[in-house]
Amino acid sequence: MREPDVAEVLKGSARIALEVEPPFHSYIFVERSARKCKELEALKAEYPARAERIHIEKADASVFLAEWCNQIDRRRSRAVVFLDPFGMQVEWSLLETLAATQAVDLWLLVPLGMGPNRLMTRDDLPPEEWANKLTRFFGSDEWRSRFYRPRAQPDLFGESSPVEKNAGFEGLADYFVNRLKEIFPGVAENPLVQRNSRNSPMFLLCFATANPKPSTKKAALDIAKHLLKER
Numbered sequence: 001m002r003e004p005d006v007a008e009v010l011k012g013s014a015r016i017a018l019e020v021e022p023p024f025h026s027y028i029f030v031e032r033s034a035r036k037c038k039e040l041e042a043l044k045a046e047y048p049a050r051a052e053r054i055h056i057e058k059a060d061a062s063v064f065l066a067e068w069c070n071q072i073d074r075r076r077s078r079a080v081v082f083l084d085p086f087g088m089q090v091e092w093s094l095l096e097t098l099a100a101t102q103a104v105d106l107w108l109l110v111p112l113g114m115g116p117n118r119l120m121t122r123d124d125l126p127p128e129e130w131a132n133k134l135t136r137f138f139g140s141d142e143w144r145s146r147f148y149r150p151r152a153q154p155d156l157f158g159e160s161s162p163v164e165k166n167a168g169f170e171g172l173a174d175y176f177v178n179r180l181k182e183i184f185p186g187v188a189e190n191p192l193v194q195r196n197s198r199n200s201p202m203f204l205l206c207f208a209t210a211n212p213k214p215s216t217k218k219a220a221l222d223i224a225k226h227l228l229k230e231r
């Protein structure tokens with residue numbers, strides 16, 4: 001379960017991956033929590049026939065994946081990467097590294113509602129620490145001009161900031177998908193919006209393929225778009 005607020009309870013992604021037929025040649029589960037790693041070890045024990053293919057890495061996923069991208073044989077290796085953070089841990093530089101492999105199909109759950117939308121304060125630009133976090137997340141500080149506008153009713157006494165927030169989930173989602181298109185050759189344009197029990201949009205499930213070969217890219221996108229539509 002993602003968090004109590006999210007309406008739908010999902011089967012764990014590690015188990016889903018392990019049950020895919022035909023199996024993958026290798027499964028790498030990257031998790032920084034020791035407790036969650038133990039849970040993954042218990043899951044591994046349920047699949048003895050696949051045990052040799054299952055690798056559990058207790059690591060920061062961004063660090064691990066950056067190294068993994070550097071050492072894979074890009075001509076021969078292909079991988080599906082699923083990034084499912086609770087918060088804004090996935091920064092733009094990691095997505096650039098994954099895109100540069102030309103070998104990865106990426107599923108990415110983006111916490112647009114809980115993360116960036118909350119960091120973007122309504123009545124003024126966010127404090128510096130949050131602003132830096134947003135810039136690392138989007139890989140650009142364009143969010144400042146895109147999601148803030150001059151205040152509609154200027155304050156005659158000069159007490160309020162000259163700008164106000166002009167962002168909603170839909171605008172953030174469009175922007176994020178367009179940003180993905182700048183670095184990945186193929187991006188599904190129908191990402192799935194995941195809502196909480198109060199029907200507020202929280203997450204955006206995106207798909208992007210790093211493989212530039214037209215036939216491979218098309219096949220990956222057709223499958224992803226179909227899956228996203230079916231949900």
Ligand SMILES: C[S@@+](CC[C@H](N)C(=O)[O-])C[C@H]1O[C@@H](n2cnc3c(N)ncnc32)[C@H](O)[C@@H]1O
Pocket residue numbers: 001002011012013014030031032033036059060061062084085086089
């Ligand atoms: C939403 S949960 C993943 C749920 C999983 N996909 C499932 O379906 O069961 C997010 C997990 O990411 C882990 N995590 C968060 N930041 C991380 C990081 N930088 N590196 C590795 N793991 C991280 C958390 O400990 C947590 O277990």
